[in-house]
Each structure stands twice: as C-alpha cells, then as structure tokens.
Amino acid sequence: MIRHNTTHLFLVLFILFMYANDTTVAQTDDFRLLDKNSDAKHKIRETALNIHTIHCDFIQIKRMHYLDSDLKSSGKFWYYKPDKVRWEYLQPYEYIIILNQDKISLISNNTSNQYDVKNNSMFNQMNELIVDAVSGNIFNNSGYTTNTYENKDLYLVKLQPESPDITKIIKEMELYFDKNSYTLNKLKIIEPNSDYSLIYFSNQILNEVIPENIFIH
Secondary structure, three states, X not given: XXXXXXXXXXXXXXXXXOOEOOOOOOOOOOOEEXXXXXXXHHHHXXXXXXXXXXXXXXXXXXXXXXXXXXXXXXXXXXXXXXXXXXXXXXXXXXXXXXXXXXXXXXXXXXXXXXXEHHHOHHHHHHHHHXXXXXXXXXXXXXXXXXXXXXXXXXEEEEEEEOOHHHHOOOOEEEXXXXXXXXXXXXXXXXXXXXXXXXXXXXXXXXXXXXXXXXXXX
8 A cells, every 4th residue: 555655655656747728739759859948848837937826637558467357546635835735536546645745644444644754765755846846846856767758749757766776666757748838748757667657637727826725634
C-alpha cells in the first residue's frame, strides 16, 4: 500500500508544475534534444509563476504488465499556491490525498492517515519538489537529471530521479507541453518495471477563489 500511496503523491507533485489544457496530445515521435539553455524552459517557468489556483477534472490510465487491460480512474483536482493540494479519486473507487503545508493526509474507506513532511525523508524530498514545481525551478533541481525535447507541436521534458529512495518507485517522468501556450498536455510516470500512469486533464479553471476547507480533513 505504501508504494501505491507514494506513487499517487508523486502524481500530485508534477501536476503542480503546470495546469493542463484540453488539447489532444500529438504523436510523440520525431523529438529532438534541445540545448540546456533553451528558451522553452524560461517560457514554461514564466507560465507557472502566473498560476495561483487550479481546479480541474482528470482521467488516469494505469498500465500494469500483468493485466490484460488498462485500469482507468477519474476524479477532481484542486491546488492553492504555494502548498495546498487536494487530489480526489471518484471512480472506480474513492481515494483522497490532501497536502496542507507540511502535512499529508491519505484518506480511503473512511480511514485517514496523516504524515508530517518534516519527519519523513521521502515526503521531505517531495515537499522540496513542490516548491521547485510551482516556482518553475524544476529544471534546476539537483535531485533530477532533466532533458528537454521538441517536435512540431510539443515540448517534452524528461525527468530522471537521482535519489535511491525515489528510483525504487519512479524510473522516469515525462511531461508534454503545448508549444503555443507552454501548458502541460499530458503527464506520464514510468515505474522501474516499465508499468506507468498516464494522466489527462480537462475543464480546468485557473486562479479562481477556492475555499480553504477543501484542504482540511
């Protein structure tokens, strides 16, 4: 269960990086590597700085090598800058993750478990990533090897973790950004055994007023 929970928490972190629009992701072939000082990084960072709240729907596709078909789930996501997140699965099961400052709550089957970020090495690293994500500073995080690619329609940012703790559950993360709006179209998190989670977002509302009780449990 802890691996399952931690993987979901990483999904939260990288949604914070940018909001997603409804554009269908184009084919991901023909990407070429960009220079480390590419202007794309600056544009993505600038866009991130202008986002203060997010509310959207999501669909997640989970590919597992031992299953004949993919698992599909859906729900809602809220974010309040700089450190409040609610990630709520509604179908086919109910599961909630709430991040409020330095506390993380995992809620399932009327059972809630709370963790103190400061007292947990894994969660502490994740908290650091949140700060880098919302500030657009993820490219400078020394805990990840970062490469940026482009094709005709998209920028692709690949992140490979350096921490031994994190590499046990995450092999690589792929973030696909629209080249016109610099917003995230698709997020893919790949596990060491090549299983992966693929997330699409829709009906996003940016910079609206979000009640603080959304982030309290």
